[in-house]
Amino acid sequence: MAAELDIDVNDETETGDGMDWRQRAIIVCDPTPFSRRLTVDILRFAGAERIQTCSTPESAIWFAENADNPLMVVDWRDERLDAAHAIRKLRRTRGDANRTPTMILSTKHTLLDIEAARDAGADTLALRPVSPRGVTERLTEITQRPRSFVKTANYNGPDRRVRSAEGAGAFKRDRDVADGKTTPLQAARAQAQSIIFSMLRRGDELSARIGRSLERFLASVDALGDREREIIQLHRASLGRLADLQGESLEERMEVVEGLETLVRRRLRD
Structure with missing residues (x-):
């Protein structure tokens, strides 16, 4: 994700256990009965042994929390x-x-x-009709060759960064x-x-405003020290908070941005 400030990645661990996906508890979350049955039929034809269906994210997350080795398919x-x-809610449990x-x-x-799915923490996306x-x-x-799992202030999920073509362990940046x-x-x-351009392209002016706040701050410093990294972290957390508040009122989301800007001004005066 272009908006992820991953200068300091907090945690990366492999999530695969080698278990065949057909033997896992598969949770199918779909509010439409017809397409839900269709997905179940496809999974069973592919060899799935245990399938649990539900129609809401809340029930899907509950099943994920109470199943052994779950795998989730969301329509x-x-x-x-x-x-x-x-999926963003799942990643924050x-x-x-x-x-x-x-x-x-x-x-x-x-x-x-597609970017929205990736940035929420989905491992993969398949377009219907799917075989x-x-x-x-x-x-x-996603089960046999999983990407590292990353935890940052504004993103939990499989690593979205692209490794070099020659397979080197380091990322280009x-x-x-x-x-x-x-x-x-x-x-x-x-x-x-990149945050600014990415968020403007999505029509998310408030998240772009966070990018501008960070851009202004970084233009005023000569190097990254502890204070600077702390302020970068504040912007990370604010982006994550805005993502969590998708669908909420403009006033509530505006409070996040204005609060960040006020806090950054205070830190700069310290």
Whole structure:
């Protein structure tokens, strides 16, 4: 995600246990009975042994918290169920359930929809109509070859960064800093600009405003020290809070941004 400030990644651990996905407890969350049955039929044809169906994110998360080795399939056909929001809520639960492998089945296919699914913490997204073979390939990939699980202030989920083509362990941004091609401050400034452009493209002016706040702050400093990293962390947390408040009132979301701006001004005066 362009908006993720991952200068300091807090936690990365592998989540795979080698268990065949067909033997896991598969939770199908879909508010529409017809498409829910269709998904179950596809999963059973592909070899799934245990399937639990539900129609709300709350019930899906409850099953994930109370099942052994769960795997979640969430439908994103219309506005009756916001799959991205449901997975974001799952990722913020406590305990092992927040690392449940997840797949979104969707009729949405724009770049912004795909980015929204990825940025919520989905492991993969498959466009309907999907075949049993397609389901098998995707669920095998996310359970047998999972990406590292990342925890930051505004994102919990599989690592979204792309590794280099030659398979090196470092990511391009990290290598560029290590090789002296850029500095941590320059990388942070670039990410602040990326936040602005990404959020404006999504039509999220308030999140773009957080990017501008960070851009202004980073333009005023010469290096990243403890205070600077603390303020970067405040912006991370504010982006995460806005994501959590999707669908809430403009006033409530505005309070997050204005509170951040006030706090940053105070820190700069200290």
